[in-house]
Amino acid sequence: MESYLASERIQLITNLKDVVGRTCDGRRPMNVVFIGSPACGKSSFINSFSASIADDYWREYAFSGGQGVGRGVANQITVRLKRFKPTEYVTSKRLQGYALPTLIDISGLHEGEGGLTEEILRLLFYGQLKENTNIMSVYKYGKERGLQKMRAKYWRWFTNNSDKVDRVIVVASATEPIPQGLINSVMKAARPTGDKYTREIPVFGMLTKFDQVDESSDEFKNRKATLFTALSLVGVSHRIGQCVNYCDTIDPDLTRTKQTLPDVDIPILRFMNVVCGSQYEVINPEESYRSIYFHEAAWDLLTGMVTPVMCLVLCFFISCAIAMLLVK
Template identity: 35%
Template sequence: MDQKRRLQAQIKDNLQKIGSRLNGRPMTVAFIGSVGVGKSSLINTIATAMGTGCWQQHAYTGGHGGQADPVTTVIRRYPQCCRPEEHRNPLFPTLIDVQGLPEHLEGPWSDVLSLLFYGRIPEEENLHDVIGYLQTRDDIRRPKYIRGRDRLKVDRVVVVASATQLLPVDLLQSIVEIARPIQGRSRRGIPIFGVMTKSDLVDPDVDTEYLQKEQRFKDILGLQGTPRFLRCINYCSDIDPDNNMIFQSYPYLDVPVLRLMTQICDPAIEVVHQREPYPYQHLTREKTFWILMAVVVIFLAFALLLR
C-alpha cells in the first residue's frame, strides 16, 4: 500500500507541472484499439488505482458472448480519472473511451481519428455518424467539425491490444501515422503508450507466440526500450469471481497501472506542435474567399440595377 501511495503522490506532483504548460487545463488521454480488447475495463482499473476506494464501473463494460459487437458505441469522456468527487483537482487527466475501431482504417477513418486527436469531435458522438457526414458533405455547407475545443485535444494516446487476440497490425500502423505524422499538412505529434490487456491469460516465460506478438506491438508503436508499455491485468470477474472488488481494491492490480500513469503524466513528455491548428482551416479560408466574392458580385449587381 505504501508503494501505491508513493506512486499516487508522484502522479499528483507531475500533474502540477504539466498544468502550467497546458494553461491550467487537464491533460486528455485517449484509449484507442479494436473491438473487445478491454479499453473500458482499463479505464475502470485506472480509476480504481488512482483513487482510494473500491472498483466501480464508470466506463460500461461487458461482452456479447464472443460476438464482435462493441460495448462502447460513442465517445465518452471521464474527467478527473472518473472520480471528480474524490480528487477535486481540475488537473487530474480526462480519460477518453473511444469505441472500437476497425482493423483497417480505410477511406475517411483516418480523417475521423485526426479530428478526434485535434479536439474537433464532441462528447458522445458516434464515430460512424462522423464517417457518414464526411462521406456526404459537399463543398458548400459549413464543415460541421470545424470548431475546435482546446479542452478536447488529445495529449496522450494509449493504444490497447489483447494478449489473447490477433494483433491488428494495420490499425496500429495507422494510429502511429495519425498520432505522430511525419508528412502532410498535420504536424501535431502526440506521445504514444501501449497496454497489453488480459496478460494473466498468457505465460510470457513459455509462450513464445505471445512474446512475438508483444515484440511486434512494441516495434510498431516505438516502445522498445521504454517504460511506456504495460502488461495489464484489469479488474474483472475473471480475476475476482466473487466480485469482492466492489468492496475493496487490490494493490497487485493497482501498482503496475500507477507506474504507467507516472509515465503518462511525466512532465518531460510533450506534444509536438501542441497548438498546431487542424488543417481543416484551409477549407475555411477558401470558402470564406468565395463567399466574399459572391457578396461583392451581388452588391455590384444591385448597384447597377439602381443606377
C-alpha cells in the first residue's frame, strides 16, 4: 500500500509539471490567494502543498498555528500579506524552472461588513495591496475613514498583470460553520455580475481538518453542501477538495520533519492539479483597478461641481438682472 501511494504521489507531481509548464516556454506562475476565517488552515495548506512536491520533508514557510483551539482564538499567526514564489518554496531540483504558482497568504477575515470586505478583496485581486500589507489595518482604516478614503489610500498607480490574482481558493474548516457572509464577499469581488467590474477570477474551495469530524454525520454533510452552494459549485465537485494538513494533530511524532507523508500529499496534489489547469481562464485579465477608480473619481468630481457651478450661473444672471433694473 505504501509503495502504491508513493508511486501515485510521483505521478501526480509529474502531472502537475505538465499542467503548469516551464517558465522558459513563456508560462507565468499564476497568483493563487487563500482566503478564509482565522485558524481555518490557510497557512498550513501552503506549507502542506510545498511539502507535497518536496523530495525530502515538510518545511514551514507560512507561519501557522494560533493561541487556543477552535472558535475564538486569541490571535492568529498570519497578520501581513505574504507572497511565496516558487523560487522560495520549491526545493526539488526536478521542479526548478516550472511555473508553479505563487501562493498568497493573508490574515483570516471575519464576516465583518460585507461592502468593506468586498472592496478590500477587490484591492487584493487587482494587485493593489503591497507585500507585507496588514489586511486588518486596511479594514480598520476603511471602517474609521470610510470606503472611498480607503480606496484612495491603497490604490496603486502602476500594477502589472503579474501582480493580479489569477485563482482564489476559499479555505474552510470542517470543524466550524461555513463563513457564508465572507464567501458572499469573495464571490462578489471575484465573480462580479454587473458592468462596473468585469474581471472574473476562477474560484475553488478546500475543506480542511476533515479528519476531526465524522464524515457520515448529517452535520458534516450539511456543512459540505453549504460550502458547495456558497461557492456556486454544485455539480462541479472536482473544484472543491478536502484534505488534512501537516500538523501535530495527524503527526504528533513530527515525522514530517524527516520525510513527506504520501497519504497527506495525494489529496492536495489532486486538488492543485485542478486549480492550476489552463482550462480555467481569467475573464478580462487586462482590466485595471486604476481605470475604474479614475472613472469614478472623475464622475464624482463632475457631479460635485454641478451644484456650485449652477449657483454661480444663477448668481450671475440675478446680478445682471439687478444691474439692468438699476440702470433703468
